[in-house]
Amino acid sequence: MALQTPIEYDQASPVVRAVYDDIMATRKTDWVNNFWKVLAHHPETLQRIWSNVKQVMSNGTLDPLTKELIYVAVSITNNCGYCIASHTAGAKAKGMTDEQLGEVLAVIGLANETNRLAIGYGVPIDERYLPS
Amino acid sequence: MALQTPIEYDQASPVVRAVYDDIMATRKTDWVNNFWKVLAHHPETLQRIWSNVKQVMSNGTLDPLTKELIYVAVSITNNCGYCIASHTAGAKAKGMTDEQLGEVLAVIGLANETNRLAIGYGVPIDERYLPS
Amino acid sequence: MALQTPIEYDQASPVVRAVYDDIMATRKTDWVNNFWKVLAHHPETLQRIWSNVKQVMSNGTLDPLTKELIYVAVSITNNCGYCIASHTAGAKAKGMTDEQLGEVLAVIGLANETNRLAIGYGVPIDERYLPS
Amino acid sequence: MALQTPIEYDQASPVVRAVYDDIMATRKTDWVNNFWKVLAHHPETLQRIWSNVKQVMSNGTLDPLTKELIYVAVSITNNCGYCIASHTAGAKAKGMTDEQLGEVLAVIGLANETNRLAIGYGVPIDERYLPS
Amino acid sequence: MALQTPIEYDQASPVVRAVYDDIMATRKTDWVNNFWKVLAHHPETLQRIWSNVKQVMSNGTLDPLTKELIYVAVSITNNCGYCIASHTAGAKAKGMTDEQLGEVLAVIGLANETNRLAIGYGVPIDERYLPS
Amino acid sequence: MALQTPIEYDQASPVVRAVYDDIMATRKTDWVNNFWKVLAHHPETLQRIWSNVKQVMSNGTLDPLTKELIYVAVSITNNCGYCIASHTAGAKAKGMTDEQLGEVLAVIGLANETNRLAIGYGVPIDERYLPS
Numbered sequence: 001m002a003l004q005t006p007i008e009y010d011q012a013s014p015v016v017r018a019v020y021d022d023i024m025a026t027r028k029t030d031w032v033n034n035f036w037k038v039l040a041h042h043p044e045t046l047q048r049i050w051s052n053v054k055q056v057m058s059n060g061t062l063d064p065l066t067k068e069l070i071y072v073a074v075s076i077t078n079n080c081g082y083c084i085a086s087h088t089a090g091a092k093a094k095g096m097t098d099e100q101l102g103e104v105l106a107v108i109g110l111a112n113e114t115n116r117l118a119i120g121y122g123v124p125i126d127e128r129y130l131p132s
Numbered sequence: 133m134a135l136q137t138p139i140e141y142d143q144a145s146p147v148v149r150a151v152y153d154d155i156m157a158t159r160k161t162d163w164v165n166n167f168w169k170v171l172a173h174h175p176e177t178l179q180r181i182w183s184n185v186k187q188v189m190s191n192g193t194l195d196p197l198t199k200e201l202i203y204v205a206v207s208i209t210n211n212c213g214y215c216i217a218s219h220t221a222g223a224k225a226k227g228m229t230d231e232q233l234g235e236v237l238a239v240i241g242l243a244n245e246t247n248r249l250a251i252g253y254g255v256p257i258d259e260r261y262l263p264s
Numbered sequence: 265m266a267l268q269t270p271i272e273y274d275q276a277s278p279v280v281r282a283v284y285d286d287i288m289a290t291r292k293t294d295w296v297n298n299f300w301k302v303l304a305h306h307p308e309t310l311q312r313i314w315s316n317v318k319q320v321m322s323n324g325t326l327d328p329l330t331k332e333l334i335y336v337a338v339s340i341t342n343n344c345g346y347c348i349a350s351h352t353a354g355a356k357a358k359g360m361t362d363e364q365l366g367e368v369l370a371v372i373g374l375a376n377e378t379n380r381l382a383i384g385y386g387v388p389i390d391e392r393y394l395p396s
Numbered sequence: 397m398a399l400q401t402p403i404e405y406d407q408a409s410p411v412v413r414a415v416y417d418d419i420m421a422t423r424k425t426d427w428v429n430n431f432w433k434v435l436a437h438h439p440e441t442l443q444r445i446w447s448n449v450k451q452v453m454s455n456g457t458l459d460p461l462t463k464e465l466i467y468v469a470v471s472i473t474n475n476c477g478y479c480i481a482s483h484t485a486g487a488k489a490k491g492m493t494d495e496q497l498g499e500v501l502a503v504i505g506l507a508n509e510t511n512r513l514a515i516g517y518g519v520p521i522d523e524r525y526l527p528s
Numbered sequence: 529m530a531l532q533t534p535i536e537y538d539q540a541s542p543v544v545r546a547v548y549d550d551i552m553a554t555r556k557t558d559w560v561n562n563f564w565k566v567l568a569h570h571p572e573t574l575q576r577i578w579s580n581v582k583q584v585m586s587n588g589t590l591d592p593l594t595k596e597l598i599y600v601a602v603s604i605t606n607n608c609g610y611c612i613a614s615h616t617a618g619a620k621a622k623g624m625t626d627e628q629l630g631e632v633l634a635v636i637g638l639a640n641e642t643n644r645l646a647i648g649y650g651v652p653i654d655e656r657y658l659p660s
Numbered sequence: 661m662a663l664q665t666p667i668e669y670d671q672a673s674p675v676v677r678a679v680y681d682d683i684m685a686t687r688k689t690d691w692v693n694n695f696w697k698v699l700a701h702h703p704e705t706l707q708r709i710w711s712n713v714k715q716v717m718s719n720g721t722l723d724p725l726t727k728e729l730i731y732v733a734v735s736i737t738n739n740c741g742y743c744i745a746s747h748t749a750g751a752k753a754k755g756m757t758d759e760q761l762g763e764v765l766a767v768i769g770l771a772n773e774t775n776r777l778a779i780g781y782g783v784p785i786d787e788r789y790l791p792s
Contacts, residue, residue, distance in 0.1 A: 234438030306762030
């Protein structure tokens with residue numbers, strides 16, 4: 001259910017186009033996905049979120065595929081359909097195999113189960129897990 | 133808040149002790165954490181969950197650290213205090229640096245933000261994300 | 265996916281019609297939205313929830329638009345598609361502008377991010393936030 | 397459960413101190429709350445999140461109290477204890493009365509109930525809620 | 529972390545005392561638990577929620593223990609510590625055995641796992657599950 | 661949105677067929693629902709989850725209908741559309757009446773409301789709810 005329809009490049013303001021251009025240049029592609037075209041209804045949010053994504057997802061000591069898998073884990077736990085589709089596609093583009101996808105989903109499922117067992121039983125935190 | 137107190141090795145039944153022994157042997161340690169000692173109140177659950185964790189977390193095409201990071205991502209999104217403490221400790225034991233922890237948390241935080249933006253705006257899924 | 269189809273006025277029992285009539289009279293409209301028409305499958309729930317909504321949403325020291333925005337914030341965080349659509353429409357009917365919608369979504373997104381950072385880092389509550 | 401202890405001003409690096417200084421100047425206070433002192437373990441996150449909070453929470457067409465109430469609504473729905481304490485304190489500092497707090501909590505509670513009724517019954521979205 | 533301290537019977541207004549009296553009379557006990565003593569800070573909410581609980585939990589075609597177990601399932605999934613403690617105690621008072629508690633937690637854990645597998649894989653709903 | 665299409669019996673490997681056969685034999689039916697046909701993309705997960713479901717849902721001191729209602733409560737709280745449809749159908753097949761469904765949904769809705777009130781007010785746990 002779309003509250004807002006995507007804003008295509010031709011309809012976009014110069015501020016929005018500049019973000020679209022930077023997305024395509026950064027990703028080395030000629031395509032912008034709907035997430036950004038919908039955020040374009042509030043240009044400050046479009047600029048702010050793109051700036052955050054570029055900073056958080058691009059550089060660092062974790063490889064890009066691991067970051068995508070964490071994104072998939074959060075998105076499935078939150079039940080965000082769009083995010084599951086886009087970040088699963090992103091992980092495949094970064095080299096995730098079908099076997100790896102199966103393992104990712106198995107870990108996500110099991111973590112959601114043991115989370116509730118720990119919560120339901122009220123397991124006390126072990127001393128050695130506490131900061132010294 | 134503990135609904136059930138941990139069952140120590142000395143108090144445990146032979147069935148429970150066998151699981152504790154297997155946990156320590158598999159992990160090459162002389163220590164069992166509270167999660168298992170509380171599950172011991174329902175031995176079928178203790179056996180079943182340990183069997184699942186051994187299968188899902190041990191072997192595969194994803195390295196063990198990546199699996200721990202996915203566990204951390206799910207546990208933070210679900211707000212499970214015990215799970216965050218134990219799996220962060222697990223990730224550190226598998227080599228996670230402080231810098232990597234900072235990046236993991238940054239990705240988890242950002243994913244939770246963009247999940248709600250995608251949900252709130254009702255972003256339609258792009259055609260190329262759909263299975264062909 | 266509808267588990268139950270909406271019950272239209274013509275098909276409704278006198279008890280259900282009385283609630284529909286009160287909804288339309290209270291809202292000064294000739295229209296009842298599907299939420300109530302589906303709750304009508306369990307008339308006690310229809311009566312109870314309508315009575316709660318009338319009490320909580322109508323009177324008070326907070327203005328009606330602020331209450332709608334809180335409803336939108338909860339609905340997006342819970343990922344309830346129907347509720348997002350209906351309460352966004354409700355907020356617009358009460359005067360919310362497109363710019364305000366953009367800001368509401370920005371706050372909701374950011375709050376979901378900082379919630380997970382506070383949870384993930386296990387930030388201790390400052391003394392001055394505790395009740396004296 | 398603190399994974400990381402707060403970093404006090406005296407222990408902080410120049411980069412972290414600069415953010416603390418900006419927080420205090422922006423808020424016209426001589427105090428920094430623990431959230432920022434813990435984020436300081438990853439200075440990029442500290443800078444990024446403070447920059448986001450300043451942009452999203454400060455200016456706009458919604459008044460600051462309304463933004464705080466939306467933050468409270470998200471934080472309660474996500475069960476973030478630190479966030480509930482800090483943003484309830486923030487709302488009080490911006491003028492929220494005890495009666496208003498009672499109403500905010502009533503709306504949040506009811507929204508969480510009707511969200512699940514809409515989800516559980518699978519209520520179909522009314523035509524007039526869809527974008528034309 | 530208590531935002532509001534419980535209001536004891538001696539300190540309570542006549543309106544609040546009347547609800548406390550009805551809680552004790554309905555439950556055939558001389559004791560009121562903290563949930564109600566904290567809601568007493570907003571007497572309209574105290575009255576409204578008690579009226580809802582009395583209606584929903586007392587009568588019906590489901591037995592009271594089954595209703596408590598559903599409450600426990602929701603509370604664990606939402607990670608509400610107070611609610612887990614109080615409704616587990618309520619279920620025990622209604623006859624739940626330790627073995628039954630073990631089974632309840634096992635079902636809750638497994639449901640949380642399979643929920644994420646169904647969401648993550650995007651399983652299409654079978655025709656025969658749809659309303660005819 | 662299906663990430664993976666269901667694998668039909670004719671296309672399935674012998675390992676997958678063996679699970680399908682066991683599902684049909686255990687349930688005394690000639691039909692396998694899509695959940696299993698999609699898990700079949702990762703045969704280890706298919707075998708593991710079916711083994712868990714058989715153990716957790718089949719035997720015990722709780723009757724099968726109560727277990728299905730707990731599954732429905734978790735699925736609605738998590739907003740898993742597929743799970744709501746399949747476990748509501750499962751509960752109906754085990755004898756749930758329309759009136760009982762209405763009561764189940766009322767309890768789930770109310771529990772989600774009171775969960776947030778307990779969390780938002782930070783209700784302290786009563787001494788007598790703590791383990792002695």
